[in-house]
Amino acid sequence: MELANIERLLEKYLNAETTIAEEKVLKNYFLNDTIAPHLEEYQTLFGYFSTSKNERFTKTIQLNSQKKNWKWLYVAASIVVLISVYSGYENMQQRKAEKVYAETIDAFQMLSTNLNKGTVAIAQLQRFEDTTNKIFKQPKRNKK
Known part of the structure; x- marks a missing residue:
C-alpha cells in the first residue's frame, strides 16, 4: 500500500499538485535505501535536492558600483554647445556681412545716380x- 501511495504522490509531484507535507513524504522515501526498482531514477532527483540544500556559497561577491561616468557626458555637451555657439556666431557674421554689402551697394547706387x-x-x-x-x-x- 505504501508503494501505491508513493506512486500517487509522485504523479501529483510531477503535475505540480503536491503540498509541502506530501513532498516531505516523497523526500523521506527516496532518501531511504529501500526503493522500488522502477522508481530508482527519481532517487537522484530527490537526493540532489537534499544535498544542494546543504551547499553554501563561500566566495565573496564583488558588486560593481553602477556609477555612470558623467564626465564624458559633460565633455560631449560642452562640445555641442561650443559648436552651436560657433556656428551661430558664424551665421551672425555672415548676416552682418550681407547687410553691410547691401548697404554698400545702395550707397554706390545713390552715388552713381x-x-x-x-x-x-x-x-x-x-x-x-x-x-x-x-x-x-x-x-x-x-x-x-
Missing part, C-alpha cells in the same frame, strides 16, 4: 558754353 545727374548738368553747361562761344565768337579752350 548723383554722378549721372552731375554729368547731365555738365553736358548742359558744355552746350551752353559752346553756344555762348558761337554767339560771342570766342575761341574754344583746349581741354586738358
Whole structure:
C-alpha cells in the first residue's frame, strides 16, 4: 500500500499538485535505501535536492558600483554647445556681412545716380558754353 501511495504522490509531484507535507513524504522515501526498482531514477532527483540544500556559497561577491561616468557626458555637451555657439556666431557674421554689402551697394547706387545727374548738368553747361562761344565768337579752350 505504501508503494501505491508513493506512486500517487509522485504523479501529483510531477503535475505540480503536491503540498509541502506530501513532498516531505516523497523526500523521506527516496532518501531511504529501500526503493522500488522502477522508481530508482527519481532517487537522484530527490537526493540532489537534499544535498544542494546543504551547499553554501563561500566566495565573496564583488558588486560593481553602477556609477555612470558623467564626465564624458559633460565633455560631449560642452562640445555641442561650443559648436552651436560657433556656428551661430558664424551665421551672425555672415548676416552682418550681407547687410553691410547691401548697404554698400545702395550707397554706390545713390552715388552713381548723383554722378549721372552731375554729368547731365555738365553736358548742359558744355552746350551752353559752346553756344555762348558761337554767339560771342570766342575761341574754344583746349581741354586738358
